[in-house]
Amino acid sequence: MLVTKHTLAASSAHATPYYLIRGTKPGPVIMITSGVHGNETASMAAAQKLANDCMAGRRHVVRGLLIIIPRVNQKAHRNKSRGKPDLNRTFPRHISGKAKHPLASAVFRLARQYGPAWWLDLHEANGLSQRSSQVLGQTLITNPGSKAVPVCKRIIGRMNRSIPIRDRHFNLKQHELPGSARTAAARLLQARSVTVETCWSLNRSDRIKYQTEIVNYFLREAGLL
Ligand SMILES: [Zn+2]
Numbered sequence: 001m002l003v004t005k006h007t008l009a010a011s012s013a014h015a016t017p018y019y020l021i022r023g024t025k026p027g028p029v030i031m032i033t034s035g036v037h038g039n040e041t042a043s044m045a046a047a048q049k050l051a052n053d054c055m056a057g058r059r060h061v062v063r064g065l066l067i068i069i070p071r072v073n074q075k076a077h078r079n080k081s082r083g084k085p086d087l088n089r090t091f092p093r094h095i096s097g098k099a100k101h102p103l104a105s106a107v108f109r110l111a112r113q114y115g116p117a118w119w120l121d122l123h124e125a126n127g128l129s130q131r132s133s134q135v136l137g138q139t140l141i142t143n144p145g146s147k148a149v150p151v152c153k154r155i156i157g158r159m160n161r162s163i164p165i166r167d168r169h170f171n172l173k174q175h176e177l178p179g180s181a182r183t184a185a186a187r188l189l190q191a192r193s194v195t196v197e198t199c200w201s202l203n204r205s206d207r208i209k210y211q212t213e214i215v216n217y218f219l220r221e222a223g224l225l
Contacts (some may be wrong), residue, residue, distance in 0.1 A: 001061055003054050008069060009106040018069040018110065019051040023224060027064025029114050030222050031191075032215065033107065033181060034069070034122035038076025038083050042198055042207030043122035047071075049208070050215060064224045067114060072107060088121075088177075091184035100179075107181070111189060118148075118222050119185040119193040122211055124200040129171040136173070137199025140214070143183055144174040148192035155217040159210070168202065170210075194218070 002022045009015050034040070034047040047070035053059035054066070076083030090101035091108060099105035111119070127135025140152045152172050160169040177183050185193035196214050198207040219225050 001054070001057075005055070008110060009103060012102065013075060014073075014103040014106065016069065016071055016074045018067065019054065021051075021054045021061045021066040021068070023061040023063040023065070025063040027062075027224060028117040028222050029065045029067065030118040030120070030219065030224060031067045031111055031114070031116040031185075032069070032120045032122065033072050035071040035073055035077055036083075036088050036121060036181060037086075037123060038073045038078070039080055040122075040124035040200065042200065042204050043124055043196070043211050044071050044077070045204075046208050046211035046215065047122055049212065061219070061224050064222070065114065066219070066224055067110070067116065069107065069110075073103065088181060089179035091179055091181050092188055093178045093184070095188055104181075108184060108188075111185065111191075115189060116185070116191050118218065119181065119189070119191045120215060120218055121181045121193070121195045122215070123195055123197045124207065125197040126200070128167050128199050129173070130167050130169045133171075136197045137201070138168055138170045138210075139173050139195075139197045140170060141173045141175055141182065141195040141197065143176055143186040143193070146174070146186060146192060146194075148194050149174070151192070151218070151221045152194060155214060155221065158217060159213060162213075168199070
């Protein structure tokens with residue numbers, strides 16, 4: 001395994017670290033972003049811990065390439081805010097379209113360079129989807145008809161069997177969100193792209209645990225472990 005640390009959007013106000021974690025055997029590329037919204041801290045902590053664990057040799061990727069950008073929107077994170085404009089509405093909407101923000105543009109340029117088969121975008125949201133279908137907390141979200149749907153269903157099944165509190169169970173949503181990283185990755189890169197949303201009124205250690213478990217299931221399903 002070879003792990004290297006780099007800087008995205010270097011020498012700009014948006015500069016942020018990213019990690020390339022290469023297995024020794026050939027395999028798929030999976031991209032993990034978190035902190036597209038700067039105040040969703042449990043998802044950032046889970047992604048940063050995975051990157052740190054790989055750097056320190058505590059975690060191993062066997063096949064393929066794992067790309068992690070743990071804190072996409074550093075500026076919003078420093079302000080403890082979601083970020084203005086909402087970065088998750090500025091990703092390219094069409095094959096010939098351009099990102100509407102230099103940071104989204106830098107993230108997407110990196111993605112185009114490596115052509116991920118999978119893209120996980122880690123977020124946090126209000127509410128518990130098990131109580132109300134109107135909220136996004138505790139969901140996996142794909143674009144409608146995504147090839148990722150069967151895998152998402154399997155992972156939700158495994159997660160829910162391990163979560164005794166029913167209200168905290170995960171549900172799948174299929175939704176097109178133009179300008180989001182998820183929809184851009186699906187439309188422009190034909191990636192299996194999934195947004196992971198934990199409920200941020202739960203305690204932080206549980207949210208980090210859920211994010212970490214879901215990411216691990218995807219790494220296994222994608223064949224990296
Ligand atoms: Zn978010």
